Structure formats: C-alpha cells, structure tokens
Amino acid sequence: MPDVGISIKDEAITRARLHDTAQYVSTGELSLQHELSLYKDVTLSAAQLDALNATPVSLIAAPGVGKFILINQVLGFMDFQTTAYAGSSEVLEIRYTNASGSKVCAFSEATFVEAAADAWEAPAILVCNPVTNAAIVAAANADWTTGDGIVYLRIYYRIFTGTLNGTP
Amino acid sequence: MALKFDRFLDRSKQFILNYAGDPGHCLDLQRSGDSYVDFVLSAAQMDTLNATPVTLLAAPGAGLVNVCKGLFLQVNSTGFTAFELGSGVLEVRYTDGSGAKVITDVVNASVESATDLPMWHPAILSSVVANAVICAHTSTDVTAGTGNIQGRLFFKTIKVSEIVA
Numbered sequence: 001m002p003d004v005g006i007s008i009k010d011e012a013i014t015r016a017r018l019h020d021t022a023q024y025v026s027t028g029e030l031s032l033q034h035e036l037s038l039y040k041d042v043t044l045s046a047a048q049l050d051a052l053n054a055t056p057v058s059l060i061a062a063p064g065v066g067k068f069i070l071i072n073q074v075l076g077f078m079d080f081q082t083t084a085y086a087g088s089s090e091v092l093e094i095r096y097t098n099a100s101g102s103k104v105c106a107f108s109e110a111t112f113v114e115a116a117a118d119a120w121e122a123p124a125i126l127v128c129n130p131v132t133n134a135a136i137v138a139a140a141n142a143d144w145t146t147g148d149g150i151v152y153l154r155i156y157y158r159i160f161t162g163t164l165n166g167t168p
Numbered sequence: 169m170a171l172k173f174d175r176f177l178d179r180s181k182q183f184i185l186n187y188a189g190d191p192g193h194c195l196d197l198q199r200s201g202d203s204y205v206d207f208v209l210s211a212a213q214m215d216t217l218n219a220t221p222v223t224l225l226a227a228p229g230a231g232l233v234n235v236c237k238g239l240f241l242q243v244n245s246t247g248f249t250a251f252e253l254g255s256g257v258l259e260v261r262y263t264d265g266s267g268a269k270v271i272t273d274v275v276n277a278s279v280e281s282a283t284d285l286p287m288w289h290p291a292i293l294s295s296v297v298a299n300a301v302i303c304a305h306t307s308t309d310v311t312a313g314t315g316n317i318q319g320r321l322f323f324k325t326i327k328v329s330e331i332v333a
Contacts, residue, residue: 036201070240070288125290127272130240132286160240162286164206164318 037072037156044138044151049085049113052092052140056099060136063159068130069096071104072156078112078119078149085114085147090140092151099139102129113144113151132162202237202322209304209317214251217258217306221265225302228325233298236260236270237322239289243281248315250282256308260289260321262297265305270294271321279310279317298328 042059044052063069074094092113095101105123107113112121136155207224209217228234239260243251258274261267272289302321 068240068286070238072238072290125288127274127290128288130286130288158202158322160320162242164208164242164320 037158039154039156042138042153042155044153046081046148046150048138049092049140049147049149049151050144052138053090053099053143056095056137056139058135058137059094059153059155060157062133062135065133066162067159068132068162069134069136070130070158070160071125071136072158073122073125074105074156075122075154076107076112076120077152078115078121079152080115080118081148081150083146083148084116085144085149087114087142087144090114090142090144093139093141094155095137095139096128096131097134098137099141101134101137102131104128104136113149114147202324204320204322206320207304207318209319211248211251211314211316214306214310214313214317216309217304218256218265218309221261221303221305223301223303224260224319224321225323227299227301230299231328233296233326233328234300234302235296235324235326236291236302237324238291239271239322240320241274241278241287241289242318243279243285243287243315244318245282245315246284249313251279251313251315252311253279253306254308254311256306256310258317259305259307261303261305262295262300264303267300267303268295268297270302279306280313 048057092107094104112119205225213222253276258279260271261269
C-alpha cells in the first residue's frame with residue numbers, strides 16, 4: 001500500500017466526513033450484519049488449459065475448517081494468441097474441490113475457450129452445493145488438443161463460517 | 169446508536185486505508201458489501217408455507233429498495249423426518265406468494281434431502297419492488313417433515329432518491 005500520510009487515527013477522516021454512515025445505519029441501508037465481497041484474479045496458462053482434465057488448477061485456497069466459499073460472480077477474458085483451442089465438447093468449469101466437485105459455473109466452449117479472437121464471458125452462477133473448507137478449482141471434462149490462448153479470471157466471492165444466527 | 173456508529177467509523181477508516189487513503193471514496197466503499205439476514209424455517213412454518221409465506225426480510229421503509237444478491241441454505245434433516253414437497257418448489261419472492269421471484273427456486277429434491285444439505289442459490293433478474301418484504305413460499309403444501317431449513321439471505325438496500333433524481 002502506498003504511503004499516503006493517513007493513519008487509522010488520522011483526524012482528517014472525521015465523523016463529519018463520514019456523517020452519512022449514521023444515516024445509512026438509521027435508515028437501514030447498512031446493517032451490522034454486513035459482509036464484503038472479495039475477489040481474486042487468476043491466470044490460466046496454455047499449458048494449464050491443455051492439461052486441465054487431468055490436473056485441475058486451484059483458484060481459491062480452502063478457507064479453513066468450518067468455512068464456506070460462496071461464489072458471487074466469475075468474469076473471464078480469453079486472450080487469443082495465435083492458435084485457437086480445438087477439441088470436442090470440452091468445457092471449462094469452476095467447481096468445488098476437484099473435477100468431480102459441485103459445479104459453480106461453466107464457460108461456453110465455442111464462443112469463449114475456443115474463440116478465434118479475444119473474448120469475454122461472465123457465465124451464470126449455478127445452484128450448487130458448497131463444501132466446507134474446500135478449494136475452488138478450474139477443471140475441464142476433457143483436454144483440448146491444441147491452442148495457446150491465456151484465460152484471465154476474476155472471481156468475486158465471500159467466505160463465511162457457516163454458523164448462522166438463529167440456529168435452532 | 170453510538171456503538172454502531174463507532175464500529176462503522178473504524179471500519180470505514182480501514183477501508184479507506186486499504187484503498188490508497190483517498191477519503192473521497194469513503195461513501196462508495198461503505199456500501200460495497202452486502203447486508204445479510206439469517207433465518208430458520210421451522211417444520212411448522214414449512215407445513216403452512218404455501219398458504220402462509222414467511223417474511224425473511226422486513227420491508228426497508230419508504231424510499232428504499234431491497235435487492236437480493238444470493239441465498240445460502242442448509243436443509244437440516246439428520247435426526248428428523250425428511251420434508252415431502254411433492255412436485256413443488258421453495259421460492260423466495262417479493263411481497264407474498266404471488267410476488268416477483270428474487271432467488272432461483274429450491275427444487276423439491278433438495279428440500280426433501282434426507283441428509284443435511286448446504287446450497288447456494290444465486291439471485292435472478294427480476295422486477296424490483298420498493299419497500300416490500302422478501303418472503304419464503306412453497307408452490308405446494310409440505311405434507312410431511314420434522315426438520316428445518318436455515319438460511320442466510322444476502323441483499324443490498326438502496327435509497328431510491330440517490331439513483332432517481
């Protein structure tokens with residue numbers, strides 16, 4: 001983090017400058033039960049994509065005992081190089097744990113991974129079954145036979161303990 | 169109120185530090201996360217959920233809109249009789265059993281799970297209803313079951329006047 005001359009006790013950040021916070025709380029716009037959405041950027045190289053069926057790539061490490069990762073959104077960019085990926089019905093998927101884990105989302109084959117030009121996609125997040133203390137991985141149901149593009153992923157997610165208020 | 173405010177003030181300061189120290193971002197940063205509400209649907213509530221939807225999130229007040237972001241659910245079945253929902257689904261809607269859906273339906277097979285089952289249901293595009301409750305509803309009657317369903321509903325509350333001049 002750059003040195004910007006502000007500390008946690010800096011009086012430049014005052015109640016007056018944050019006065020709207022109180023209003024947000026009082027009107028219900030902010031709840032004390034409030035969680036941030038995190039994100040992580042991950043790059044999948046051509047070598048990783050070519051072997052993704054046999055060797056899934058960990059995208060987000062397991063969060064710890066008793067904790068879940070919940071995926072809010074995945075944004076992907078295919079950086080086309082010189083040779084498009086080719087194959088037959090290969091699908092780039094985001095899953096819990098490994099290639100057999102609950103599926104979070106899947107990218108389009110023809111218009112994203114095998115595109116012959118740069119491509120963007122934000123695949124729909126699926127109904128899935130989160131697993132405690134499980135990593136999030138990229139996997140494929142088969143290996144592409146050729147291709148040298150690079151896939152960049154931004155994964156928006158949250159982690160929570162799985163301990164819900166009001167436990168019966 | 170003072171305690172709540174001080175907690176937000178401290179956190180807001182930390183946010184600002186994390187974002188290169190520009191206080192100009194503070195108002196945006198304070199609302200960058202999602203709020204959430206936890207709930208439990210009891211067996212008794214499940215049995216009557218078709219006729220009597222259960223409020224998960226209260227109406228936010230005049231001039232405010234709740235927008236749902238996702239729903240974590242856990243069906244608790246261990247030690248209980250599993251629910252029987254027939255061909256119905258568990259829904260999350262604005263207002264009542266006829267309101268716009270805000271979360272993908274929970275299919276009967278999941279509601280009827282005989283083992284504890286965690287689920288993540290993303291939000292769906294829907295009409296947005298101002299100052300309306302968010303409720304749980306089943307499309308058919310639950311005819312059996314003694315367990316419960318716990319959940320955490322993630323949402324944002326938006327002030328209409330900040331968007332609509």
